[in-house]
Amino acid sequence: MHSDVVASRSAEHRDSRESRxxxxxxxxxxxxxxxxxxxxxxxRPYAAIGKAVGLSEAAVRQRVQKLLDQGVMQIVAVTDPLTVGFRRQAMVGVNVEGDVESVADALTAMSECEYVVMTAGSFDLMVEIVCEDDDHLLDVINRRIRAVPGVRSTESFVYLRLKKQTYMWGTR
Amino acid sequence: MHSDVVASRSAEHRDSRESRxxxxxxxxxxxxxxxxxxxxxxxRPYAAIGKAVGLSEAAVRQRVQKLLDQGVMQIVAVTDPLTVGFRRQAMVGVNVEGDVESVADALTAMSECEYVVMTAGSFDLMVEIVCEDDDHLLDVINRRIRAVPGVRSTESFVYLRLKKQTYMWGTR
DNA sequence: CGCCAAGGCTGCGAAATCCGCAAGTCTCGG
DNA sequence: CCGAGACTTGCGGATTTCGCAGCCTTGGCG
Incomplete structure (x- = not known):
């Protein structure tokens, strides 16, 4: 029944949180x-999940708990920012001179930066910004982000319309 | 004993220019x-939420259900794509000639496009792609996206490292 | 002004779920 | 051969979910 399950459980708990x-x-x-x-x-109740994946309720409970503890997944409510009062969003491409990592850390620390990723291409970093209004957005981009040491330049892409936003990784 | 939060029940007359x-x-x-x-x-259990926001368990349940039905929020598990087997991600900027909307719709229909947004700036669209490997990514960008009628050009930013990913809108 | 419908909230049992625990099985490695 | 880890089954008790019957307030309307 649950045969095809057997996978590598060898290197399960590696300490590297950097392994992203x-x-x-x-x-x-x-x-x-x-x-x-x-x-x-x-x-969804554990029993229902168990039925779907071929495991007992208790086993599902344990695995879910472990997945949460390990930080592999989190169970949260997600919303459309616009419905909760954030009217301006933008993707910002950032070019960095010097240490990209430290700039990324600085941006990560900003609550308005909802998404920070290091990239290859004509930007070193891509950052998604969520703001309440235009003033707020302007302040974040021009005053806060550009003030970070190492930021050479930025380019902004203000959101006009969010067309798709899924959280279905692994559901394909 | 309603509490603190309920205070502004009748004072919700904020200028509601509801953005489209x-x-x-x-x-x-x-x-x-x-x-x-x-x-x-x-x-989190409804009773606990009720205690926190100053409502009864049943009231919380009804409101949550309505929020879900209305599509204002959804309660889901979110993961780091890399831990669930998607090793290549990229942000792709797209330039369009003609109808941007129809191109956006076409991209939205692709399961690999996890995030699609219409933007102002040097790109008309920004698309986040989630793939299993390089071949898959190459295929999506070069063969699928560029094949969409109206796509003039694309520029890719391959993810090197995801630094931050939050779902805390409204929690500031 | 009085009446009524609708929406939102509370309170309350009944059913379902969660949670911890114990005992037994199976497999993998040392 | 034995121990560790993961799973299962089973079982209560605590907790949570769920449906339903009121209650109150608001707003429309004759």
Whole structure:
């Protein structure tokens, strides 16, 4: 029944929290299936999940708890920012001279920066900004981001319309 | 004994120029508070939420259900794509000739496009792509996206490292 | 002004779920 | 051969969910 499950549980708990790029702790097919269930409905009962993935309720409970503890997934409410009062969003491309990492850390510390990623290409960093209004956005971009040491230049892409936003990784 | 949060029940006369893009029902302070609770923990019991926002368990349940039905929020599991087997991600800027909307729709229909937004700036669209490997990414960008009628050019920013990814809108 | 419908809230049992725990199985490695 | 880890089954008790019957307030309307 739950046979195809057997995967590598060898290097499960590696200490490296930095391993993002290299691929994190291996997840077997069952954990993947559990995550998919919770991506459809974060409040689905453990018993129902167990039935769907071929595990007992207790086992699902344990695995979910572990996935949460390990930080592999989190169960949260997500909203459209516009409906909760954030009227301006923008993607900002950043060019850096010197240490990209330290700039990224500085941006990460800003609450308005919802998403920070280091990239290859004509930008070193891409940052998604969520603001309440134009003034707020202007302040963040021109005064805060450009004030970070090492930031050479920025280019902004103000959001006109959000067309798609999914959280269905692994559900394909 | 209603509490602190409920204070502004009758004073919700803020200038509600509802912005079009997200449109949607005005959220009062209580619903906001409920959302914040669920952003911290999507599985938090209704009774606990009620205690926190000053409402009964049943009332919280009804409001949450309505928020879900209305599509204002969804409760889901979110993960780091890298830990679930998607090793290549990229942000792609797209320039369009002709109808931007129809191109956006075409991209939205692709399962690999996790995030699609229409922007102002040197790109008409920004698209986040989630792929399993380099071949997959190459295929999506060069063969699928560029094949969409109206796409004039694209520029890719391959993710090197995800530094921050939050879902705490409204929790500031 | 009085009446009524609608929406939102509370309170309350009943059903379902969560949670911890114990005992037994199975597999993998040392 | 034995221990560790993961899973299962089973089981209560605590907690949570859920449906429903009121209650109150608001707003429309004759």
């Amino acid at each position: 790029t290299g691929g994190g702790p291996q997840l077997d097919a069952v954990s993947l299936a559990i995550i998919e269930q919770l991506q459809e409905d974060g409040r | 893009t997200g449109g949607g029902p005005q959220l009062d302070a209580v619903s906001l508070a409920i959302i914040e609770q669920l952003q911290e923990d999507g599985r």
